[in-house]
Amino acid sequence: MGIKSKDIISAVDLTREDVEEILSQAEVMLGHLERKKRLNKLQGKILATLFFEPSTRTRLSFESAMTRLGGSVIGFSGTEGTSVQKGETLTDTVKNIEKYCDCIVMRNPYEGSARLVSQAVDVPVINGGDGSNQHPTQALLDLLTIKVEKGLKKLKVALCGDLKYGRTVHSLIYLLPMFGIDVSLVSPKALSMPGWIMEDIEGKYGISPEIYESMDDVISWVDVLYVTRIQKERFPDPNEYERVAGSYSVDNRLLKKAKHDMMILHPLPRVNEIKPEVDDTPYARYFKQSFYGVSLRMALLDLLMGTGGSD
């Protein structure tokens, strides 16, 4: 009856029970969305979307979710036009904004900022991405996609691409082992999963994910290929970016070796890491994820602000 934490800051905080409750509620919401049922569960409630950093997908997905539940949205995108430009601290900003709303979702370039905010305010806070640290709602929607499309069973999932700076995989790696899903890691050495996360996962779940350097090494046996963008903006050296970006690319040639029911996920946006020719194959599930994302976020908003019960 209600997830333990009033905030969704990091996948590390979530228990298996939390995650099960969220996914279960998300599947209820998914049913409502598919039947185009009109909901009023959060009528009169206000979500504040504070995006201190560029976002289309996450912001609009939350705004859609809130709207689908009958609620309203206020907020900003980008720091231009905000008090931050006048030298206000983040804490001061949110201590004001909490007076205007019932829940805050924030994206901020600084790691740890979501935690800081959750401690400063009384309303529930959802982390919409804090630098290279965490992006828990994306990881939850990834997990929901796996659950709906394949079921949470003994699957083999490979996380590929930028595992060093990619906040999505930093969240997802904590959720998959909860359900006995086998995780492998595929990245260039310079972009491998941070050592402290590897140690944390080993301490928490007693597992040590296999490490690979090429998608060719895993393509024949994975059930889920989770591809992430090699983000140019995370690289101090543009030459290093150019060197590795081209070598992590999914195309139809690679897919010839894949299991027939393998599926490709991607948090998007993608640039070159999945070729457009792949979009029309049965492997591609990355646009469908966006749809699951709305229901996942509806579930979270409902659990944090509403009754959380059945409609």
Add this chain to the structure above:
Amino acid sequence: MGIKSKDIISAVDLTREDVEEILSQAEVMLGHLERKKRLNKLQGKILATLFFEPSTRTRLSFESAMTRLGGSVIGFSGTEGTSVQKGETLTDTVKNIEKYCDCIVMRNPYEGSARLVSQAVDVPVINGGDGSNQHPTQALLDLLTIKVEKGLKKLKVALCGDLKYGRTVHSLIYLLPMFGIDVSLVSPKALSMPGWIMEDIEGKYGISPEIYESMDDVISWVDVLYVTRIQKERFPDPNEYERVAGSYSVDNRLLKKAKHDMMILHPLPRVNEIKPEVDDTPYARYFKQSFYGVSLRMALLDLLMGTGGSD
């Protein structure tokens, strides 16, 4: 019972039946607006307003229209803060956003972008202006204004100003002949209506609009003077702009020669092409157009997302 196309991309696509249905529904909406009747026809529906290019009027007009119908709006204005900055293709962006909404209205600087988007997504798409190409909802609201103010009868309309880059006139020139309205063109030679549109109009309607270079040539006999802005940003050469901008300007001196019931329309914003002294004359109808615009867009949103029937 419903316009044929699920999208409003170009005036060229619209049949006379489509246009009649849209205008007729818009007049119903106009009645609701004037009686301040509260509507809930699109309650629970979401319009995504994707403005990749500056707009106040068109964006707010659509947002007002959607809200007046009881619906909700999500979206962005400007590409800062969007995935486009991360190198995402337009098609990828909208394939995600369609999962969040029930209809997309887009403004984009590239000609043909609205068509591209309409082919990539399943939800209805409305073109809110694609470069110098088309702006069909503006042309429809212009036509609605003419219908309400004068009736769609044997009128003489002069399209004046920048006919080369002005997307509004590129749309309007296709709609006027449908109703037997006589079209004349008034522009500096360097800004004349593109030849391919002239040929298209001749092929489609068997007419060849008269061409003039000065508003003085038409002022005495036109029923509608449709003035457009000589847009500085469309000119590669600022000197060329300065040379022609001053010579296309409506003032009270010019209006002395006009028919007593002539009316002036303008898609706005205007800069110097209509002098403020004209605002208080009975000829000015360009601010009233904004009001008609809301009802026109309500009609479109209702036809594309709602039942389209009577309230």
Add this chain to the structure above:
Amino acid sequence: MGIKSKDIISAVDLTREDVEEILSQAEVMLGHLERKKRLNKLQGKILATLFFEPSTRTRLSFESAMTRLGGSVIGFSGTEGTSVQKGETLTDTVKNIEKYCDCIVMRNPYEGSARLVSQAVDVPVINGGDGSNQHPTQALLDLLTIKVEKGLKKLKVALCGDLKYGRTVHSLIYLLPMFGIDVSLVSPKALSMPGWIMEDIEGKYGISPEIYESMDDVISWVDVLYVTRIQKERFPDPNEYERVAGSYSVDNRLLKKAKHDMMILHPLPRVNEIKPEVDDTPYARYFKQSFYGVSLRMALLDLLMGTGGSD
């Protein structure tokens, strides 16, 4: 039965009866907010928030207020993406936007711009700050805070900091004497209250506020310390800013001399003028002001657009 003016442009326009009606309605709204009562008084109405200048607090506070009343919001923040960039006059812009909405709230860097707009349009206009001139809704929420926290009785209030450019104090100084509240002024000489306001206050209320240069001079006997930011962006000379900024700062050392029930207000954002250590003292009331602000703006929106009667 309804405030006299259809617009809220300047505190100078407001009568004591107006202010009493607004505060009284705001207290009703405050009760609704505290009981989390869902209101639908402005359902179907549209507020346009036109922020030509940076704002987080005022914009989101109005948007929250409108939403809490069941109404909807359209608008923009920043001039990027607006017709202003295309050379449109402010008057033209708002003469269009009024066709899309039922009320306009505007922030604009030019003094007098709110008055200009209120004269150009028929819908009610609320001034959300016009340059260094006026910010009447902030002053009203300050007064509401004083009323709820202390009652409108014989209090001593000191306005401190930048009294020259601070639009909030330019509004508040007109409201306090209405209720017999004693006003003192504390500022560096270079930032003292403009002479014409001093003369206006003397003419209007027959009073002449005491002038001080240090908060030490007033701390022992004031009931309310109203602190404002020494705004760097208002200073032509950055050296002058550095010289005075540090000397107007509230810390626990200063507060040792204060009355035990003194309270500190601040329009926020604050930078260095109130030390964070003060936040946890019983004197601090500046975050609570944000909550009162929503109810004050609900009252205004309801009075201008709704019935203004009891729910």
